Amino acid sequence: MIELRTTPFHERTSALCQPQNWRKWAGYFAAGSYEHTLDREYWAIRNSAALIDVSPLIKYVIKGKDAAALLHRVTTRDIYKMKVGQVAYTGWCDEEGKMIDDGTVSRLDETTFRLTAAEPNLRWLSMNAVGMEVEITEVTDDIAALSFQGPNTRKVLNKITKKSVDELKYFRLMKNKINEMEITVSRTGYTGDLGYEIWMDAKDALNIWDALMNAGADYGITPVGILALDMTRVEAGLFMLDVDYTSASHAWIESQKSSPFELGLDWTVNLDKQGYFVGRRALEKEKREGSVWKMVGLEVDWVGMEKIFKQVGLPPQIPGMAVRGSLPIFVGNVQVGYASTSTWSPVLKKYIALAHLQKPYFEVGTDVRMEITVEHHRQHAPAKVVKLPFYEPEWKKR
Amino acid sequence: MTSSNQYDAIIIGGGHNGLVAAAYLARAGKKVVVLERRHIVGGAAVTEEIFPGYKFTEFSYVVSLLRPEIIRDLELPKHGLKILPLPSTFTPTENGDYLAAWDDHDLTRREIYRHSPKDAEAYDEYARVMARAAKAIKPIINLIPPDPTSLSMRDMLGLLKVGQFAASLSEKELYAIAKLATQSSADLLEEWFETDALKGTKAASGIIGTFLGPRSPGTAYVLLHHYMGEIDGAFRAWGFAKNGSGGVSGSILNAAQALGVEIRVNASVKQVIVKNGHAVGVALENGDELQSKVVMSAADPKRTFLQFVEGKHFPDEFVTSIQNFRTRGSSGKVNIALSELPNFTALPFEKGHESVLHRGAVSISPSIDYIERAYDDAKYGQISKRPYLDMIFPSMIDPDMAPPGQHVMSCFVQYAPYDLEGGWNDEKRNELGEAVISTIEQYAPNIRKCIVGMQVISPKDIEAIAGITGGNIFHGELLLHQIFFLRPTPQWADFRTPLKGYYFGAAGAHPGGGVMGAAGMLAAKEILKDGM
Numbered sequence: 001m002i003e004l005r006t007t008p009f010h011e012r013t014s015a016l017c018q019p020q021n022w023r024k025w026a027g028y029f030a031a032g033s034y035e036h037t038l039d040r041e042y043w044a045i046r047n048s049a050a051l052i053d054v055s056p057l058i059k060y061v062i063k064g065k066d067a068a069a070l071l072h073r074v075t076t077r078d079i080y081k082m083k084v085g086q087v088a089y090t091g092w093c094d095e096e097g098k099m100i101d102d103g104t105v106s107r108l109d110e111t112t113f114r115l116t117a118a119e120p121n122l123r124w125l126s127m128n129a130v131g132m133e134v135e136i137t138e139v140t141d142d143i144a145a146l147s148f149q150g151p152n153t154r155k156v157l158n159k160i161t162k163k164s165v166d167e168l169k170y171f172r173l174m175k176n177k178i179n180e181m182e183i184t185v186s187r188t189g190y191t192g193d194l195g196y197e198i199w200m201d202a203k204d205a206l207n208i209w210d211a212l213m214n215a216g217a218d219y220g221i222t223p224v225g226i227l228a229l230d231m232t233r234v235e236a237g238l239f240m241l242d243v244d245y246t247s248a249s250h251a252w253i254e255s256q257k258s259s260p261f262e263l264g265l266d267w268t269v270n271l272d273k274q275g276y277f278v279g280r281r282a283l284e285k286e287k288r289e290g291s292v293w294k295m296v297g298l299e300v301d302w303v304g305m306e307k308i309f310k311q312v313g314l315p316p317q318i319p320g321m322a323v324r325g326s327l328p329i330f331v332g333n334v335q336v337g338y339a340s341t342s343t344w345s346p347v348l349k350k351y352i353a354l355a356h357l358q359k360p361y362f363e364v365g366t367d368v369r370m371e372i373t374v375e376h377h378r379q380h381a382p383a384k385v386v387k388l389p390f391y392e393p394e395w396k397k398r
Numbered sequence: 399m400t401s402s403n404q405y406d407a408i409i410i411g412g413g414h415n416g417l418v419a420a421a422y423l424a425r426a427g428k429k430v431v432v433l434e435r436r437h438i439v440g441g442a443a444v445t446e447e448i449f450p451g452y453k454f455t456e457f458s459y460v461v462s463l464l465r466p467e468i469i470r471d472l473e474l475p476k477h478g479l480k481i482l483p484l485p486s487t488f489t490p491t492e493n494g495d496y497l498a499a500w501d502d503h504d505l506t507r508r509e510i511y512r513h514s515p516k517d518a519e520a521y522d523e524y525a526r527v528m529a530r531a532a533k534a535i536k537p538i539i540n541l542i543p544p545d546p547t548s549l550s551m552r553d554m555l556g557l558l559k560v561g562q563f564a565a566s567l568s569e570k571e572l573y574a575i576a577k578l579a580t581q582s583s584a585d586l587l588e589e590w591f592e593t594d595a596l597k598g599t600k601a602a603s604g605i606i607g608t609f610l611g612p613r614s615p616g617t618a619y620v621l622l623h624h625y626m627g628e629i630d631g632a633f634r635a636w637g638f639a640k641n642g643s644g645g646v647s648g649s650i651l652n653a654a655q656a657l658g659v660e661i662r663v664n665a666s667v668k669q670v671i672v673k674n675g676h677a678v679g680v681a682l683e684n685g686d687e688l689q690s691k692v693v694m695s696a697a698d699p700k701r702t703f704l705q706f707v708e709g710k711h712f713p714d715e716f717v718t719s720i721q722n723f724r725t726r727g728s729s730g731k732v733n734i735a736l737s738e739l740p741n742f743t744a745l746p747f748e749k750g751h752e753s754v755l756h757r758g759a760v761s762i763s764p765s766i767d768y769i770e771r772a773y774d775d776a777k778y779g780q781i782s783k784r785p786y787l788d789m790i791f792p793s794m795i796d797p798d799m800a801p802p803g804q805h806v807m808s809c810f811v812q813y814a815p816y817d818l819e820g821g822w823n824d825e826k827r828n829e830l831g832e833a834v835i836s837t838i839e840q841y842a843p844n845i846r847k848c849i850v851g852m853q854v855i856s857p858k859d860i861e862a863i864a865g866i867t868g869g870n871i872f873h874g875e876l877l878l879h880q881i882f883f884l885r886p887t888p889q890w891a892d893f894r895t896p897l898k899g900y901y902f903g904a905a906g907a908h909p910g911g912g913v914m915g916a917a918g919m920l921a922a923k924e925i926l927k928d929g930m
């Protein structure tokens with residue numbers, strides 16, 4: 001029978017997933033949530049320790065004399081400057097400087113890298129590797145991955161990892177062991193909180209899951225699905241392929257494409273790096289001339305929302321989870337952009353959105369209006385452009 | 399720190415209302431000092447390590463009414479406020495069964511269905527009627543109460559607003575509200591439900607902080623008060639603040655300090671200094687004097703009006719009505735440090751497998767009669783032999799509340815009358831502790847061997863520690879004749895007092911007790927309106 005794949009943790013996650021709300025993620029089953037409401041899972045990320053199965057992430061090992069050269073050529077980061085044990089977040093573009101995908105590059109040793117991606121990129125990588133001495137292997141099924149996020153995660157890891165993770169800095173990785181099983185721990189995540197990602201051989205997955213659940217029992221460890229993760233990634237100002245932008249290789253029309261600058265990734269575009277990289281010329285031009293669009297944070301004004309809802313006799317009604325749907329943004333009666341993901345932020349007690357706005361409306365502090373539906377009627381709720389991320393606890397990088 | 403003792407405003411009392419008021423005044427550019435008699439601020443919203451490593455949310459333990467605009471205006475999340483979910487209520491019954499309410503509507507309906515299919519249906523309708531009534535009343539919380547006997551423009555406008563709300567209600571809703579105002583919670587609930595544990599648990603929220611039983615008229619209104627938290631849209635009903643209620647006060651303290659408020663602890667106020675009929679400063683117990691343009695008291699009404707200010711500065715009838723303000727303490731608190739979680743017979747768990755009930759509230763309220771009987775004891779000056787208990791396990795919600803693997807338990811207990819026959823002493827305090835533990839023991843037989851340490855708080859202790867005269871948790875019962883434009887007393891519900899320059903903004907003022915910050919915020923706004 002042809003069916004979606006399950007991850008190496010499925011035996012555990014399927015026993016725990018009460019609402020049976022499986023989502024599709026890159027061809028795998030991923031738990032939407034483990035409980036009927038998201039609150040506890042959300043707060044595990046923000047207050048204790050959340051265990052999230054992220055095995056469906058597409059993973060490549062890129063190995064060989066020219067591994068660095070390939071990634072340097074394909075991504076926007078200066079890969080030659082990366083030290084062993086360093087992780088870099090990056091996007092990669094087509095020749096027109098439009099984003100194809102994004103993910104992390106980890107330098108495992110001098111000539112070995114791991115690249116994560118939201119979608120398959122093997123063909124794209126191979127096309128760019130012509131003539132290079134490099135081997136690209138997809139390891140999605142071989143390497144299981146857990147995202148372990150929240151302020152208590154360091155304490156829990158230290159209880160069971162052979163080496164302490166105390167010295168592991170933000171966006172660095174280390175080889176380590178749990179119960180004599182080899183793992184890689186990176187100080188990364190998709191939540192904007194203190195957190196780690198644990199990479200392991202698929203055959204060790206269940207053992208490591210159990211070890212973490214046991215060690216974390218006294219620290220509020222909670223299995224968390226991708227719905228709560230979606231709320232925290234918006235708070236952290238992080239976007240998602242196919243939700244907040246369209247891959248240049250899938251776009252039907254030019255206007256669906258985005259450059260890294262337009263997505264606010266200026267800091268990942270190392271135009272000062274040496275040599276050619278895909279999209280360089282277009283990106284240099286855009287840098288010179290300025291971008292027409294930019295992804296920003298929007299904070300919807302609660303008092304304004306209350307006023308609109310009061311007209312129909314209701315308190316503000318907004319869904320208690322992230323909504324992946326486009327909402328038009330206006331200044332006056334002119335549409336100046338759209339929000340791509342909006343969510344209630346339980347920690348900030350605010351209604352927030354990731355929005356794409358046209359020049360000059362993307363400046364921080366600009367007053368705009370976002371479309372909301374109130375009792376089947378379209379209304380415009382007042383909102384303000386704010387700096388991303390919305391939420392950044394002091395312990396994220398400490 | 400300022401060296402000078404000259405301020406725009408002095409706030410007496412560093413409870414959460416005092417801190418909120420101070421923050422709002424500082425936000426408007428005023429130079430403000432908060433004077434707190436204890437070594438820590440927070441008042442009845444504090445967290446203390448009575449036993450090292452175990453954090454007790456000493457008095458107040460759950461939050462629901464904290465005003466969302468205060469959270470936004472003072473940016474409390476940035477200053478550490480996190481309100482964690484409290485997903486269930488579990489009521490064990492005397493026959494070894496239980497009734498649970500979960501955070502999922504369908505789960506709860508099925509659970510009630512198990513006891514009574516009729517109640518499962520009535521539950522939804524009841525919730526809707528209560529929420530609608532609460533919604534109708536809610537906007538009033540943020541109004542400055544009008545004085546219906548005065549004819550000033552401001553009061554007229556206020557009255558008009560109340561009138562508008564009334565007019566926007568359907569006849570059925572108006573009728574429901576009128577009934578709520580006069581009925582007992584038992585009468586109301588018996589119209590709706592047949593399951594004892596359901597009625598008992600709902601009735602309990604109508605007697606919290608009052609010296610009344612579920613069969614006393616007026617308690618239905620208090621039920622409504624507890625629905626207020628549920629209608630803020632995305633704001634959930636009840637929650638537990640990270641680090642307990644001290645976490646709420648802590649975040650307000652941080653916000654206030656960031657706005658430049660000066661905080662002085664161990665600074666007990668003896669008296670308000672009055673010159674030419676105007677409050678101009680305060681004298682501390684230690685002899686220090688501070689001057690200011692205005693003084694606001696955020697202590698309880700009896701201290702505020704009968705202790706801090708000499709009687710001659712107030713009209714006689716004002717003094718009399720404050721003397722008559724009902725502040726009968728009726729509840730206590732038992733905080734317990736645990737080596738492990740007690741296991742409830744009705745829903746046992748195996749070690750290593752978390753028990754869901756421990757993440758929410760556990761209510762000992764098997765029936766209305768049970769609570770009424772508990773009240774009977776108190777009516778005659780006794781501690782309830784079998785008291786009503788509202789318990790949570792803070793360490794199950796926020797694991798940082800206790801050392802890893804250990805737990806803390808917070809038990810709110812009613813009734814424990816302030817005016818106990820023979821008075822409160824160590825023996826009586828032990829008796830209260832014992833009543834609580836032996837009650838829990840009926841449902842969780844292993845409780846005693848889990849106890850590492852225990853703090854028993856009587857209403858006298860509430861008075862002694864938190865400084866609340868009479869030990870009433872709301873600084874004064876939430877009775878119909880003590881709310882809205884009657885709180886603390888007719889004509890003076892607008893945070894002003896008969897003494898010029900002297901204001902009042904704490905739980906004893908409109909809109910009442912609970913960790914909501916509204917009194918502090920509204921009082922600060924009135925002070926600013928008057929100019930200084």
Ligand SMILES: Cc1cc2nc3c(=O)[nH]c(=O)nc-3n(C[C@H](O)[C@H](O)[C@H](O)COP(=O)(O)OP(=O)(O)OC[C@H]3O[C@@H](n4cnc5c(N)ncnc54)[C@H](O)[C@@H]3O)c2cc1C
Pocket residue numbers: 410411412413414415416433434435436439440441442443456457458459460461462463665666667668696697698701729730731810860863864865866870871872873903904905906910911912913914
């Ligand atoms: C046992 C208990 C349980 C409760 N449970 C809950 C609950 O779960 N949820 C909820 O919402 N509410 C609860 N409440 C009610 C809530 O805690 C109070 O209504 C609220 O905290 C009152 O805040 P406040 O700032 O008005 O006054 P307080 O917190 O009482 O502050 C008054 C302050 O004034 C100070 N003071 C007094 N005299 C002087 C003086 N002479 N000089 C200087 N300072 C002085 C006191 O020390 C105190 O810090 C509970 C209360 C108690 C006692």
